[in-house]
Amino acid sequence: MSAPRPPQFAVVTDGGMDAFADLNNAVPVAPFGLTFGSVSYRMHDLTREQLYQELQTNPAHPTSSQPTLQDWSEALREVGTAGAAQVLALTISQGLSGSINAAQQVLGLYPALDVTLHDSRTLSAAQAFQVHAAATAAARGESLETALAWVRAVAEETELYFTIETLDYLRRGGRIGRVQATLGGLLNLKPVITVEDGIYTTVARGRSYRGGLEALATQVTRRYGEGTPLRLGLLYGSVPADADELLAMIEQRHPVVWAGKAGVNPVLNVHTGPRACGVAAAPGAWPWER
Template sequence: MNAGSAAPFTVVTDGGLDVYPTLLNDVPVAPFSVTFGSTSYRMTEITRETLYRELQTNPAHPTSAQPTPQDWLVALQTAGTPEVLAVTISAGLSGSHNAADQARQLLGPGGPRVTLHDSGTLSAAQAFQVHAAVTAAQRGLSVGQAQEWLRAVHQETELYFTIETLEYLRRGGRIGRVQATLGGLLNLKPVVTVDHATGTYTNVGRARSYRGAIQALTEQVTRRYGEGTPLRVALLFGDHPEDADQALALLTARHPVVWSDRTGVNPVLSVHVGPRALGVAAAPGAWPWDR
C-alpha cells in the first residue's frame, strides 16, 4: 500500500531497504546499482538468482553504487504531496543520504518540501522505519510525528546478520585481507550488528560453523531483550530460505513471536554478504503507536 496522495506526506526511501510483504514498504525507491566489469544493473534490473550465478561464475567481482542525486530526484518527484519524508540507509554505510540532500537542493522552489531522515541502519531494520513512517502518513499525522516514531523504532530495533564466508566482504574491501584470511583459516563465522551510535557495522560474536553462527545470532537477540520477551521478527535469507526457518524456530523456543515475516536479501546487499547469509531484525512487543 502506497502512502498515496490523500496522505499529508509521501515516504520515499533507497535501495538499502529490504521489502517485507506484510509491512507498509511499498514506497518510491532511489535504487542502488550493481556493476560487473563494464555491465551495470539497477537493483530492479537483476534478480537475486542472476546475481548469485554471476557471483559464482563471473571473474569480475561486482561493485555496488549508491543512488545518484538524479535517482533521488526522480523518486522525490513521484511523491505528489507537498511534503516528502526520505528515509535513507545509514550515512555511516553509504553516501545515499548525501545524494538525497543534493537532490533536495535541485528540486527548486516548485518542488515538495523534503525532510531527510538517516535511519542509522539498513535492510530489515530500515523496513521497520519505513513502515512506521507510512503508518504516520496514512493516519494523517505530521512529518514531525513520523520522525518521533522513526526514532523510537530505531532505538528498540536490533539488526544482526551472519554469513557463510568472509570472501565477499574481503573482495568488496569491507574488511581487511588479513582478517578475512584468518577468519577463513579458522572457519569462523561472524555475528555482525549495526552500532546505534555510529551507524556502522560492528562484530558482536563468532562461531566455528555457519549453523553455530545462526544459533549465536539468535542467542544475541535473547541477550538483548531477555528470554520470554514478546518479539517482532523480520528474517532475511540468501540462497537458503531454510536458514530463516531455523532461526525462527530457535527464537520461538525462547520468545512469543507476535509478528514475523521473511524476505530475500536484495541483490545489492547480497554483493557484500554473498549467496548464503542470514539476518534478523528484532524489536520487543507491539509497535510504539499501538502501546
C-alpha cells in the same frame, strides 16, 4: 467514527531497504547500482537468482554504487507528481553508503517540496521497520513530526543481526568495518554482525554456519531477555530455509507476535555473499499500538 485524515507527507527510501510484504514498505525507492566488469544494473533489474549465477560464472567481482542523483530525482519526482508537499526520505546508514549525500544534492531541483532527510543509521530489515513507521504515520494522516517520533522510537528498540558464510565479500567490497579487527586471525569463525555507530561490527561468533545461526539467536535473547515477545523481520540469502531455522531457534525462547521473511536484495547480497541470514528484532507491539 471520524473519517481518516488525508496524508500530510510522503515517504521515500533507498535501496538499502529489504522490503517486507506485510509491512508498509511500498514507497518510492532510489535504487542502488551493481556492476560486473563493464555491465551495470539497477538493483531491481537483477533477480537474486541471476545474481548467484553471475557470482558463480563471472570472473569480475561485482561492485555496488549508491543511488545516483537521477535515481533520487526520480523518487522525489514520483511523490511530487502525486501531490505531496512534504517528504520524509529515509536512507541507509551514512557510514555504509553516501546515499544521503546524493539525496541532499538533488533537493534544490524540487523547491516546491519540503524534504526532510533521515539517516536510519542501519539498513535492510531494520530500515524496513523505520519505513513502516513513517508510512503508517502518513497513511493515518499524522504529522511529519509524529512520523519522526515513531521512526526514532522504532530505531531505538530495533536491533539488526546477521551472519554470513564467508567474510570474503565484505572484505572485497570494503565494508568490513570493525568485523576484521574483532575476529582477528580467526577468519574461519562465522561472525554475528550488527550495525553500531553506523558501521558493521561483530557481537558474537560461531564455529560453523549453523553455529553462527545459534549465536545469532542467542544474541537476540541476550539483548531482549528470554520470554520477551518479539517482532521479527527475517532475512535470507541463497538458502531460504535458513530463515525458517533461525525463526525456530528464536521461538524456543520468545513468543513471536509478528514474523515476516524477505530475501536480501542483490546489492546488499553482494556484500554479505550468497549465503547469509539475519533478523531485525524488536520487542512487542509497534510503539503506536501500545
